[in-house]
Amino acid sequence: MIRVLQCVNNMHRAGLETMLMNYYRRIDREQIQFDFLTHRPERADYDDEIESLGGKVYYAPRLYPQNLPEYNRYMRQFFKEHPEYKIMHSHIDPMSYLPLKAGKKAGVPIRIAHSHNTSIDKDMKYWLKMYYRERITSVATDFLACGEEAGQFLFKGKPFEVVPNAIEKDPFLFNEDVRTKKRQELGLGDELVIGHIGRISYQKNHRLLVQIFSNIVKLNPNSKLLIIGVGEKEEEIRKLVNDLGITDKVLFLGKRTDVNELYQAMDAFVMPSFFEGVPVVGVEAQFAKLPCFFSDKVPVEVSFSEATSFIKLEEDPAVWAKTILDKMASFKDRRNIQLTDNRYDINESYIVLEDMYKQFYSRL
Structure with missing residues (x-):
């Protein structure tokens, strides 16, 4: 069996x-089989399901600058205890430099960097992420991305392959009965309902x-x-x-946990x-046959869907509002x-990733 160590937050x-x-x-x-190296001390939403599917979840120290000595010690010990991992696949954009560097030192032969974004959050680690972005190609052996723009952003000229952000589409397909039930649960009648799903953060x-x-109101x-x-950013947005x-x-x-029904x-x-890289929620919303309105910073x-539009980020909110209502009328x-x-x-795309892992393993 091929065991792949997925590195995530x-x-x-x-x-x-x-x-x-x-x-x-x-x-x-x-x-x-997937196992997961996470960088938070607590269990997360999917951990139980991962373990039910035969996977393991490990908890590394958080990737704070002050934690780096502890993190490096943890990773040295981790690979001593787990020589079974021949493939590691890291999904934390520029910060992937750290687990991949540890894997390189430990002799992990296949080290995959996967780009999921087209920019970097302007948080306290911004300059550190920029530094790691410049060096990530020195510690990875292979390069994947959710889309063309994401790959070009992180890998800067290195060849990469695209793995689509595919989903199980059936739970998201439009269903009038689910729509009626969910709107009743939310206390909605005949209102025009605008939706957004995503972390309440700078990026979104x-x-x-x-x-x-x-302005729509x-x-x-x-x-x-x-x-x-x-x-x-939730408190700030509530105040606004x-x-x-x-x-x-x-x-x-x-x-x-019912986002598929909330789209309805x-x-x-x-x-x-x-x-954005290629936002999964954008894929889900299109399968739900919603008119979608993205900023022009979201890759096309x-x-x-014929009902998807891109609006310039710098446009006035009033222009956004009018464009949304006009397009919805169509x-x-x-x-x-x-x-x-x-x-x-996912029924079409999972074979792409499965075949990639088999090809990587054949190089060992």
Whole structure:
């Protein structure tokens, strides 16, 4: 059996993590098994399922600068205790430099860096991430990306292969009965419902999202906004909602396990991100046949629906609002929205990754 060590931050329910689980559930686990090296001390949403599927979860120290001596010691000991790992696959963008460097020192022969973004969060580790970005090609043997722009961003001229952010599409397909039930649960009647799913963080740009929605309310007062997710900017965004006087029109739904049903309750999906790789939620929303509105910082390769639009990030929120309402008027019955591509269907795409692992293993 081929055991692949997947290196992640944690396995909570988020885009990258959900994508990994989609592949993990589908691959032939009699031939290929995933184990997970996480960088948080606590158990996460998917840990129980991972273990039920035969995988192991390890908990390394967090990748804070002050933790690096402890982290390096942990990784040296980890690979001494686990010489069985011949393939490691890291998904933490520039920070992948650290586990891959440890793997290189320990003699792990196949070390895969996987790019999932087209920029870097401007947090306290920004300059450190920029430093690691310059060096990541020196510690990886192979390069994968969720899309062309993500690969070009992280690998800077090195050849890479694309692994689509594929999903199990069936739970997301439009269902009128689910829509009715979910809207009743949320206390929604005939309102126009705008939705967003994502961590409440700098990257996702909830400030602009709320400003756009405030302008939608001016044009259509019978509107609601669903914000699904949690994050470090939540308090700031709640204050903005209050300052704009739309508290009664915005539902903060937190972390959810029923996102496939929440898409059914929406009438449109809006994602004004500062940067993205290929967002899994964007794929899910299109399979749900929602009109989707992305910023022009989201790679166009995510699009496979005739009802998907890209709007310049710097456009005024009022322009966003008018564009959204005008475009939605063209797609009154979402059941008729046409999809054009199946590369994001896990039933078509899991074989791509499965074959890659077999090819990597054949080099040993």
